[in-house]
Structures are given as structure tokens and as C-alpha cells.
Amino acid sequence: MYRIGELAGMCEVKADTLRFYEKHGLLAPSMRTDSGYRMYTEQDANRLRFILRAKEVGFTLSEITELLSIELNKSEWACADVKGMVDDKLAQVEERIAQLNVFKTTLQALSRACCGGPESAEHCSILEALESSLTEVRCEEPGCEHGKQ
Known part of the structure; x- marks a missing residue:
């Protein structure tokens, strides 16, 4: 005991x-x-x-x-009942991974869009993108194509 x-x-x-x-x-x-x-x-x-x-x-x-x-x-x-539970959980995990990959891609685009400089955040491209209903992010980093992500 x-x-x-x-x-x-x-x-x-x-x-x-x-x-x-x-x-x-x-x-x-x-x-x-x-x-x-x-x-x-x-x-x-x-x-x-x-x-x-x-x-x-x-x-x-x-x-x-x-x-x-x-x-x-x-x-x-039945073993099939247990497998069904595992398969359902696996599908949930795969769906969550897909969501996280979308988050990752979007956050990477937001990060690339910002110069990250010491200037005021009044014209911060990240904040502008989050305030906007647009799906594209204006990119300020050198090498970004035509001001988009």
C-alpha cells in the first residue's frame, strides 16, 4: 500500500x-x-x-x-472501439497541426513585414495588418516582393 x-x-x-x-x-x-x-x-x-x-x-x-x-x-x-477513439484523436491532432501551420505561416509573414526598427509603432506594418481586413501584409523587409508577403 x-x-x-x-x-x-x-x-x-x-x-x-x-x-x-x-x-x-x-x-x-x-x-x-x-x-x-x-x-x-x-x-x-x-x-x-x-x-x-x-x-x-x-x-x-x-x-x-x-x-x-x-x-x-x-x-x-471490441478492439475497433478503442482504435476508433485513437483514430478520432489522431484526426484532431492532425487538424490542430494544420491550424498551427497556418498560424506559423501568418506569423512568419507578419515578422518579415516589419522592419523591427526603433521608430515609433505609429506606422508599424504588423499593427496595420492586424487592424486591416486585408489578407496580405505589406512587407518592409528588403527582398520582399512588391510590398506583399
């Missing part, structure tokens, strides 16, 4: 993390001592490791809850 600090240390998380997971129904101590200390078993430690690994690959708390329910009742679920 492990006390909360021991289990937290063993899994390299803070005790508050275990309390948080307990509050959200992901993890519960197997028992409490007469003085109220949370006590965890090896099975609880395995559950915590499962939660942490699922979190590391991007699953949300509600998704982890669903995965845990599958883990507890494996015989009632």
Missing part, C-alpha cells in the same frame, strides 16, 4: 495531481486510514500510470474516463 505522497513520487507527479484525478473520478484511493490518509494499492498505481500515459498522448480527462471504462470491461468492447 502506498500513501498519496509515495504514489505521487513513484509516478513523478505531485500529490495534488492525484487529488485532482480523484476529484474528477479517474482515480480513488483503495482505502483511507483511521486518520484519513489516502492509501493506494499496486492496482491503483497501474491505473495512475495508465492515466498519465493516456494524458501524454493527448487524451482529455473525459476521453481518459472512457478509456478507463473500456479497460475495466474489456470483454464488453
Whole structure:
């Protein structure tokens, strides 16, 4: 049996993390001592490791809850159900990467558009671009083509 600090240390998380997971129904101590200390078993430690690994690959708390329910009742679920969850998460990640690439491209264009000099920001091309409804950015950096990104 492990006390909360021991289990937290063993899994390299803070005790508050275990309390948080307990509050959200992901993890519960197997028992409490007469003085109220949370006590965890090896099975609880395995559950915590499962939660942490699922979190590391991007699953949300509600998704982890669903995965845990599958883990507890494996015989009632098909492997395809679990794969479906992973494929859905993968599609979300790919969509987010695409969004981040758009952000990156736009930020690069904004950065290239600004001279970055010590002058007043009254005519800053970045601010002008953000204030404008135009999709093109006026470029002030040498080498930019015709004042566009």
C-alpha cells in the first residue's frame, strides 16, 4: 500500500495531481486510514500510470474516463472501439497541426513585414495588418516582393 505522497513520487507527479484525478473520478484511493490518509494499492498505481500515459498522448480527462471504462470491461468492447477513439484523436491532432501551420505561416509573414526598427509603432506594418481586413501584409523587409508577403 502506498500513501498519496509515495504514489505521487513513484509516478513523478505531485500529490495534488492525484487529488485532482480523484476529484474528477479517474482515480480513488483503495482505502483511507483511521486518520484519513489516502492509501493506494499496486492496482491503483497501474491505473495512475495508465492515466498519465493516456494524458501524454493527448487524451482529455473525459476521453481518459472512457478509456478507463473500456479497460475495466474489456470483454464488453471490441478492439475497433478503442482504435476508433485513437483514430478520432489522431484526426484532431492532425487538424490542430494544420491550424498551427497556418498560424506559423501568418506569423512568419507578419515578422518579415516589419522592419523591427526603433521608430515609433505609429506606422508599424504588423499593427496595420492586424487592424486591416486585408489578407496580405505589406512587407518592409528588403527582398520582399512588391510590398506583399
